[in-house]
Amino acid sequence: MAPALASRTGLLKPSPTLAITAKAKALKASGRDIIALAAGEPDFNTPEAVCQAAEDAIRNGFTKYTPTVGIPELRQAVCDMALRENGLRAEPSQVVISCGAKQSLFNALMVVIEPGDEVLVPAPFWATYEDQVAVAGGTVRRIATTSDSGFLPSIEQFKEALGPKTRAIVLNSPNNPTGAVYPRSLLKEIAALAIRHDLWIIADDIYERLVYNEPHQSIAALGSEVADRAITIMGCSKSYAMTGWRIGFAIAPKRVAEAMGALQDQVTSNPTSFAQVGALAALRLDASVVEAMRCEFLERRDLVLDLLRGIEGFKTPVPGGAFYVMPNVEACLGDRFADDMALAEHLLEHAGVAIIPGSIFGGPGHIRLSYAASRDDLREGIARIARALNAP
Ligand SMILES: Cc1ncc(COP(=O)(O)O)c(C=O)c1O
Structure with a gap:
């Protein structure tokens, strides 16, 4: 045995x-x-300029450890992009670069979820949420949506799902698997609910550049009160055709970002040095x-x-x-x-x-x-x- x-x-x-x-x-x-x-x-x-930048980085010996949370230029570039594209204001100290948005999300859940906590997630949802919440010791409470409502939940459904153990809400707009985009009015209602009930919001905005009707709305950009409880996750995988490079970003309140960095310190250390240089080139690509x-x-x-x-x-x-x-x-x-x-x-x-x-x-x-x-x-x-x- x-x-x-x-x-x-x-x-x-x-x-x-x-x-x-x-x-x-x-x-x-x-x-x-x-x-x-x-x-x-x-x-x-992957766009040629990104490949070239990473190749040059390797040739120039940029192949050693970097700070765990990412190189300063990339953290700054994430802030610039978030402000330019999403109206989301953040300092580089609030940014953690990880090995894909999947790791960003895991870091986030691990630092805000206590064993026994419940996390509200509109369904259908990206299946990883349920498994990662479980590993963090929590459980997902699903909020069912239907094709008739364009897969959008109502605020009443969130209110009904709230319980004494609710700790966080995970949102994903644009959504995998439905493609649904949450309107600003719904995000405002969710933000108000989270503030009233003192909940964390984890906003998986990995598809933020791929919107077809209206500009992307980040929930954290709705105001400082919501930004104080929101962890916004983005990355290079979907926006720049860089899935294999494994670069994700989280923008979080400073103390949350520090906790996520401390966790990452003990798990992976920094994401690959030259992939970060590629990510920097991606964020600087011509629109x-x-x-x-x-x-x-x-x-x-x-x-x-x-x-x-x-x-x-x-x-x-x-x-x-x-x-x-x-x-x-x-x-x-x-x-x-x-x-x-x-x-x-x-x-x-x-x-x-x-x-x-x-x-x-x-x-x-x-x-x-x-x-x-x-x-x-x-x-x-x-x-x-x-x-x-x-x-x-
Ligand atoms: C909704 C959602 N979030 C996060 C990810 C993970 O992205 P990454 O490849 O950067 O880890 C995916 C990838 O499929 C996704 O669909």
Whole structure:
């Protein structure tokens, strides 16, 4: 007999999204013709200026430890970007650079959640929240939203979900998996509620540059009272096509940023030195580079919405941001497919299309399609879905 693993390992589930993506890749490698509409990453290459800056950094010997919380120039550049793009005012001492937004989020939860605390999270949500909250000793209380309301929660739902153990609210706008963008009026109501009930707000704004209707609103930019309890998370992965570089940012009240830095000190130390130099170049890119990617995503979104309208039984709210659509597919479930998991399995095995079942995000009866794929793949993938559902 070998010693037992720590009980906290029981809290961890492997990321189902990564598992489906891996299965699709394995099928493709075995020779199957698979169209992947499951990816959570831009299909563009990292901009050339970013690659060049990181390459130069390596050649110039910038390959040693940096301060744990990031190089000063990058922390300053994050402040400049947050002010310019989101009206969010912060000092470099409030910024922590981490190994991806995922680590930023984990740092945040670990420093504000006590064992036994509850965290309110609108569902569907990015599945990692539930696992990270669990590792921090808390539990997620889901606030269910539906496609009929464009996946937006109401303030009444937050009020109903509040309890004596509520410690924090996690918001994600633009949202993965729904693409929903929270209007300013709703963010104001949530901010007022958090202030009244003395709650932390963790605002996962990782998709902030990918908005299609109105400028992004950071909840922390609504005023100093809300900024004092808000941890805003952003990063390079989605905005600059840099998922593999692993650079995320958190902007938090100073004492929170210090606690997050102290935690990171003992876990990873600094994020990769030359990746930070790449991130600095990304934040200094000409606005037209990011705008070109945003416009391409917008055109693909409209193409996908158009194609999905042709599938009977799909109800798809128009997403205001990110690069996902989340049709309600309940009308297609029943005898043939017991649930969205069975439907997704069928589409992968028999139609050769990888999508993610909504259940994984706490959104049963839905599927998530990513339009971070070429237009040809989007056309072919959605045509295959239509054929598979129409076939007897
Ligand atoms: C909502 C959300 N937050 C955070 C992340 C993590 O981003 P990163 O790759 O920077 O860790 C993702 C990535 O899929 C995401 O979808």
